Amino acid sequence: MVMSHAAEQLHHEHDHAVDHAAMQSEDIGGESTDLGRTDRPYVSNWLDENSFARGGGDVDTRTSDAFDDGSQVRADTTVSPIASLMQKQPTTTRGPNGYAQWLRDAIALKLVSVDGKASLMAKEQLADLAEGRPVKTYEFHNEVTPAREKLRRQQTGKKLDDTHRVSDWEWTINMQIAPILETLVAVVKARVKANGGAKSTVLHLGQFVRADMWFDPPDGPSGVPIHSTGSAVDLFFVGKTNGAEDVLHLLEDLPPGKIEVFRDTDSALHLDRRAGGYGLGVPAMGDYLPPENAIDPKTGRCPAQKRAETDASDHSRPLVAKGIKNHNGHVFRSTATWQNGAWQWSTWSETSESLVDYIQSAKLREALENFGTPKKT
Numbered sequence: 001m002v003m004s005h006a007a008e009q010l011h012h013e014h015d016h017a018v019d020h021a022a023m024q025s026e027d028i029g030g031e032s033t034d035l036g037r038t039d040r041p042y043v044s045n046w047l048d049e050n051s052f053a054r055g056g057g058d059v060d061t062r063t064s065d066a067f068d069d070g071s072q073v074r075a076d077t078t079v080s081p082i083a084s085l086m087q088k089q090p091t092t093t094r095g096p097n098g099y100a101q102w103l104r105d106a107i108a109l110k111l112v113s114v115d116g117k118a119s120l121m122a123k124e125q126l127a128d129l130a131e132g133r134p135v136k137t138y139e140f141h142n143e144v145t146p147a148r149e150k151l152r153r154q155q156t157g158k159k160l161d162d163t164h165r166v167s168d169w170e171w172t173i174n175m176q177i178a179p180i181l182e183t184l185v186a187v188v189k190a191r192v193k194a195n196g197g198a199k200s201t202v203l204h205l206g207q208f209v210r211a212d213m214w215f216d217p218p219d220g221p222s223g224v225p226i227h228s229t230g231s232a233v234d235l236f237f238v239g240k241t242n243g244a245e246d247v248l249h250l251l252e253d254l255p256p257g258k259i260e261v262f263r264d265t266d267s268a269l270h271l272d273r274r275a276g277g278y279g280l281g282v283p284a285m286g287d288y289l290p291p292e293n294a295i296d297p298k299t300g301r302c303p304a305q306k307r308a309e310t311d312a313s314d315h316s317r318p319l320v321a322k323g324i325k326n327h328n329g330h331v332f333r334s335t336a337t338w339q340n341g342a343w344q345w346s347t348w349s350e351t352s353e354s355l356v357d358y359i360q361s362a363k364l365r366e367a368l369e370n371f372g373t374p375k376k377t
């Protein structure tokens with residue numbers, strides 16, 4: 001979806017607001033929150049710990065306390081806690097038998113980790129859902145004036161009516177379902193099954209409900225930010241590098257559906273539930289999308305344009321460059337002609353090219369193209 005000019009304007013203002021928040025964050029709640037001065041502070045903290053630069057393997061092989069309760073003694077006569085959890089098939093998000101509680105049980109069994117700052121409120125959010133409360137979450141420290149709040153309510157329709165600012169940047173969002181949890185449960189189940197039911201950590205879970213209303217201002221109810229409705233998560237897949245291998249691993253474990261790839265910020269791998277399948281947000285770096293084509297939201301330019309200028313042997317023929325936009329799944333094209341002593345680039349126009357074709361890792365590109373089709377055996 002292409003943002004309106006007004007939305008883009010707000011987006012830019014947001015960058016400044018985050019800097020402001022970063023400066024103020026130490027005053028919040030008395031404890032240093034250590035937010036980085038980046039677009040998405042908590043995502044970035046998460047990355048510090050689970051990051052692209054992360055070296056070692058991170059499968060948790062510690063002995064689980066959950067297994068020190070004598071259950072092994074009864075193992076031949078009773079179902080193990082993991083086997084018993086695998087048998088449960090939730091049908092709701094909330095309540096004692098819902099997806100949220102299932103994930104809490106998986107955390108207790110150390111199949112899912114919520115370790116470190118990265119996970120911030122994941123545990124609390126699962127508890128809120130399982131125990132019937134509005135979900136507590138954060139938003140960046142954007143100034144919310146009564147006029148903006150009125151606009152937000154208009155824009156989000158009824159989707160986020162039961163959303164309230166509790167304090168400076170703490171919000172509660174009341175929701176009946178958080179669809180991404182169903183997907184996460186399916187991924188955990190697939191991985192535990194692939195492990196033969198062994199006790200090892202198969203998923204790192206971070207905060208999955210986020211008040212993004214002013215980070216991604218909606219143009220209308222269909223544009224309500226998906227992190228605000230429990231439909232999305234920025235996550236790491238218990239891989240080592242968050243490279244192509246990790247996403248390949250995820251594609252093996254995801255229930256079938258259509259996958260729509262889009263460019264996300266460089267600090268996140270993103271997964272969301274949408275009609276017919278999933279949205280997969282990947283950064284413009286490494287195995288993913290080429291930085292050369294990444295359009296800077298502030299300048300509207302990308303390195304491919306600069307390179308086309310450098311490569312031009314003369315000024316007689318027009319230049320062409322391709323670009324990709326943040327939070328967008330399309331490929332754009334711009335042309336330049338030499339006028340008044342400089343290359344003048346046209347505004348970006350959408351092409352019918354597939355963004356998947358731009359994925360750098362051939363293996364990942366192929367897996368994305370073939371996702372959902374029956375596996376060759």
Ligand SMILES: [Zn+2]
Nearest residue numbers: 232233234270
């Ligand atoms: Zn995201």
